[in-house]
Amino acid sequence: MTLLLRTLLLATLLLILPSNAFADGRTDWKDYAWQEIKLTKCASDSMTVACPLYHQKWDWKRNQWVDITISMDLVRGELELTQRLTDNDPKDDDHVCVTALGVDAAGNNIIAHHQNWHMHPRQIEERAFSIRSSRLSSITSLFIGSKQCRQGASQDDDLYARVLAGIAN
Template sequence: MPTLKQLSIALGLLTSDHSPVPNEDGWQNYVWRVHAAQECLDVEDGYCVLVQDKWDWKRPQYYSFSFRLDPKTNSVTSRITLRNEDTEDDDQVCVVASFLNAAGQEVGIFFANWRALPGRSYSREAPIWLTTDVKEIATVAVGTKQCDVRATADAENFYRIRMELKQR
């Protein structure tokens, strides 16, 4: 008999968008949302709001992913908002954003492992600097999952990919 956690992961993966590059990169048990970079749901303070979803399907726990391109510094700033409406449950939330060019090649990677406290909402921003032109970004694949505080395998995966891309 599967545990609730195993069932939760299976249901999340069933609803996940197909995302070949992140899957090849070795990200395990992430639920993916893949959108064209111009498919903004909204624009807030110059940030393209690309994804608004739940990180836990069984609780009122939500995230949004936004990004802003800066061609002058060749950087991408990601903004993550975690909104935990569950006043009893806290989670460690891992978020990955894979930035792809028109050919489907990964040109940038973002990773965060942040705590979502019960009944709290907050946003954080983090920049990355690419070695290719930020204007080449055509698609963004955003993956989320509940993870542990260290998420060592995910952090190692991020640093490996970041080095391969020569990203700062």
């Protein structure tokens, strides 16, 4: 009986205590294919940062791609994020969720971006977004994730609102 109680206590503690591995909040975003870009891998000078291309399928079995470029102007406190979605499938349309999180060394979210796209067969869509923050220089890693949003147009929008509220506080 004591072994069972210890196991239950350990499991409970693991669930309620913060985890350093996922302190950045990615665990809240379910089913995303994440890539981490450490800012040390980005080209930079004292004023700007340009990060490597994110290139990922949103549906692993189809020829459907998300490409993202990110650059930061540290003087202006502005992050530029350009998304290009390419649906090369002749018949499949999808809702696609794309999320980017910028975190500091402690794993705290500094910036967040979320977009839910509806992509038609053979469609290419590209848009640029600007995110302003006086704390850009404290970002140490960018996490970018994408997935097929099977629940439709507003999937993960409530979560995004909660994340933004947490950043503002």
